Amino acid sequence: xxxxxxxxxxxxxxxxxxxxxxxxxxxxxxxxxxxxxxxxxxxxxxxxxxxxxxxxxxxxxxxxxxxxxxxxxxxxxxxxxxxxxxxxxxxxxxxxxxxxxxxxxxxxxxxxxxxxxxxxxxxxxxxxxxxxxxxxxxxxxxxxxxxxxxxxxxxxxxxxxxxxxxxxxxxxxxxxxxxxxxxxxxxxxxxxxxxxxxxxxxxxxxxxxxxxxxxxxxxxxxxxxxxxxxxxxxxxxxxxxx
Amino acid sequence: xxxxxxxxxxxxxxxxxxxxxxxxxxxxxxxxxxxxxxxxxxxxxxxxxxxxxxxxxxxxxxxxxxxxxxxxxxxxxxxxxxxxxxxxxxxxxxxxxxxxxxxxxxxxxxxxxxxxxxxxxxxxxxxxxxxxxxxxxxxxxxxxxxxxxxxxxxxxxxxxxxxxxxxxxxxxxxxxxxxxxxxxxxxxxxxxxxxxxxxxxxxxxxxxxxxxxxxxxxxxxxxxxxxxxxxxxxxxxxxxxx
Numbered sequence: 001x002x003x004x005x006x007x008x009x010x011x012x013x014x015x016x017x018x019x020x021x022x023x024x025x026x027x028x029x030x031x032x033x034x035x036x037x038x039x040x041x042x043x044x045x046x047x048x049x050x051x052x053x054x055x056x057x058x059x060x061x062x063x064x065x066x067x068x069x070x071x072x073x074x075x076x077x078x079x080x081x082x083x084x085x086x087x088x089x090x091x092x093x094x095x096x097x098x099x100x101x102x103x104x105x106x107x108x109x110x111x112x113x114x115x116x117x118x119x120x121x122x123x124x125x126x127x128x129x130x131x132x133x134x135x136x137x138x139x140x141x142x143x144x145x146x147x148x149x150x151x152x153x154x155x156x157x158x159x160x161x162x163x164x165x166x167x168x169x170x171x172x173x174x175x176x177x178x179x180x181x182x183x184x185x186x187x188x189x190x191x192x193x194x195x196x197x198x199x200x201x202x203x204x205x206x207x208x209x210x211x212x213x214x215x216x217x218x219x220x221x222x223x224x225x226x227x228x229x230x231x232x233x234x235x236x237x238x239x240x241x242x
Numbered sequence: 243x244x245x246x247x248x249x250x251x252x253x254x255x256x257x258x259x260x261x262x263x264x265x266x267x268x269x270x271x272x273x274x275x276x277x278x279x280x281x282x283x284x285x286x287x288x289x290x291x292x293x294x295x296x297x298x299x300x301x302x303x304x305x306x307x308x309x310x311x312x313x314x315x316x317x318x319x320x321x322x323x324x325x326x327x328x329x330x331x332x333x334x335x336x337x338x339x340x341x342x343x344x345x346x347x348x349x350x351x352x353x354x355x356x357x358x359x360x361x362x363x364x365x366x367x368x369x370x371x372x373x374x375x376x377x378x379x380x381x382x383x384x385x386x387x388x389x390x391x392x393x394x395x396x397x398x399x400x401x402x403x404x405x406x407x408x409x410x411x412x413x414x415x416x417x418x419x420x421x422x423x424x425x426x427x428x429x430x431x432x433x434x435x436x437x438x439x440x441x442x443x444x445x446x447x448x449x450x451x452x453x454x455x456x457x458x459x460x461x462x463x464x465x466x467x468x469x470x471x472x473x474x475x476x477x478x479x480x481x482x483x484x
Contacts, residue, residue: 016271018270020262024270025264026260028270029261029264032260036281038278039274042275043469044469044470052478053481056466087474224284226285227330230291232329238294
């Protein structure tokens with residue numbers, strides 16, 4: 001059996017998803033013997049730059065199309081256009097167009113299911129503190145370079161793209177803020193600390209179980225027989241069909 | 243750039259290596275943007291059964307041969323032939339022959355580096371307790387089905403195979419027992435709990451850094467440009483060569 005692939009495509013929130021408690025590691029563990037989880041996270045990337053990777057990350061002629069692709073961008077697109085992260089800013093209209101192009105390309109490359117993940121919430125005081133620590137006190141570090149209200153606009157745009165393209169959307173902006181003290185899930189007001197990683201992992205695994213039940217781990221076969229089923233006397237017989 | 247692959251081939255100690263703190267997740271994190279870590283762990287398998295997977299897991303005609311393969315078997319081969327795990331037992335002489343065949347096949351399939359990992363230590367009282375909990379009190383559960391002394395013989399055999407084939411060997415049996423209170427690294431006297439997972443991860447990353455310096459994360463290129471190097475005005479130019 002050729003094991004199916006799950007591809008995690010996104011920015012640093014994806015790139016760092018194999019840290020302790022992370023959703024990448026969590027998916028790999030949940031789908032051991034069932035699916036290969038492929039990490040395609042690109043720290044700092046917005047959707048404009050991500051589009052330039054599409055043909056390489058998802059070649060249309062791929063021999064083994066992905067069974068599931070998670071598309072998790074927006075945290076950098078939502079950087080404000082007149083502050084520290086201006087370089088990364090992409091207007092919300094273009095963000096929507098880019099997300100749509102990404103989903104359409106990934107489907108054209110054979111992906112069976114595409115799952116959109118909205119950007120998570122932003123804790124502004126922690127961003128200010130982080131920027132001040134990184135760059136020193138200055139007028140530019142007195143105001144956050146991302147805000148939670150703007151993150152919400154990008155999350156809403158991702159949801160609209162999902163609806164229009166009939167792709168399921170995990171609304172992480174809302175899901176994380178349902179947790180009391182959600183600010184403590186973020187290490188720098190944007191990235192997940194270990195508790196945040198675990199919260200995202202749980203949200204994603206629950207979402208898959210509910211919205212994509214054919215992809216539940218127990219709905220997917222293991223590759224090769226369980227060691228309990230191997231014929232002790234003639235083990236090769238147990239592998240004839242696998 | 244086609245990202246190189248690291249393949250983790252082994253038994254349950256490999257299959258479970260994406261649990262919290264695990265070496266699979268740790269390698270994926272350490273090699274983000276640099277290498278794909280592919281999990282090929284088969285719980286309960288000994289080397290006799292693992293050999294039956296070789297042509298499928300490591301096809302000789304593979305388009306993308308592995309850059310690194312870890313081969314981590316022996317925990318099941320070392321089950322005693324006259325106790326509960328008898329089904330999994332493989333004599334140490336055959337274990338050596340099988341390991342040699344695995345390394346030779348993996349190299350023939352194009353792997354650049356093969357790293358052997360010896361079985362880890364066994365904490366016998368915890369095995370007795372585990373077996374009693376799993377199967378109830380009985381004469382067969384009063385004695386451990388694996389012993390630390392026998393695990394050492396398999397670890398020694400793996401080291402000899404590595405020397406003979408000029409393959410580096412991480413001696414986990416010795417490395418873990420160097421830690422005071424090493425018994426507390428195991429959940430059931432055999433598998434790693436979270437502290438054990440972290441200890442194995444550290445041992446493996448240090449071993450790679452020391453013995454395979456060309457595979458150190460900082461010696462391997464990232465795929466695609468850093469977001470800091472993308473030309474804001476003409477982003478496509480930044481991807482022309484990648």
